[in-house]
Amino acid sequence: MADKRRFELFAALIAERFPAAHRVFDVAGGMGKLNLALTKLGREVTTFDLRHKRAPTVRYAERRFTLEEPCAADLVVGMHPDGATRIIIEYAAKHRIPFAVVPCCSDNGMPYNPWMRHLAELGRDRGFGIEEARLAMEGRARVIVGVPRPG
Numbered sequence: 001m002a003d004k005r006r007f008e009l010f011a012a013l014i015a016e017r018f019p020a021a022h023r024v025f026d027v028a029g030g031m032g033k034l035n036l037a038l039t040k041l042g043r044e045v046t047t048f049d050l051r052h053k054r055a056p057t058v059r060y061a062e063r064r065f066t067l068e069e070p071c072a073a074d075l076v077v078g079m080h081p082d083g084a085t086r087i088i089i090e091y092a093a094k095h096r097i098p099f100a101v102v103p104c105c106s107d108n109g110m111p112y113n114p115w116m117r118h119l120a121e122l123g124r125d126r127g128f129g130i131e132e133a134r135l136a137m138e139g140r141a142r143v144i145v146g147v148p149r150p151g
């Protein structure tokens, strides 16, 4: 069972790292709880996922997030986004916006630590400065933060 504090903790990290990012795409956001936490912090958030059951007030795009999604965001994020993790990084690269992800499972059966290394490498290859942070919670708590390198 994932830690229930994960949304508030991740929202706080996002707000601290990206104070100027107003429009946020929350990819694979489940019921929209990260959306609620970020909205409380003054962000305009769109959650992409396929859940019918969700928080009633969130802006929700009920569809699979793909690289073809038009970009109306300053930042793209994902909490335990499963098969969407790599897409988040590739999407951020395509639009030269920063990203923050808290990866859990890989999309190809890769164990967690190699998966984390792979994602960090993917980010560097796509032109991001990569940092890692950790949320103060149980379970998959490592965050990969990517900021486009200038030039």
Ligand SMILES: C[S@@+](CC[C@H](N)C(=O)[O-])C[C@H]1O[C@@H](n2cnc3c(N)ncnc32)[C@H](O)[C@@H]1O
Binding pocket: 002, 027, 028, 029, 030, 031, 048, 049, 050, 051, 063, 064, 065, 066, 078, 079, 080, 081, 082, 083, 084, 087
């Ligand atoms: C482990 S759940 C995490 C949900 C939520 N972020 C949380 O922490 O509770 C993974 C979610 O990823 C969603 N997902 C996977 N690939 C996706 C994609 N390409 N676009 C949108 N949602 C996706 C699934 O529908 C599922 O809700």
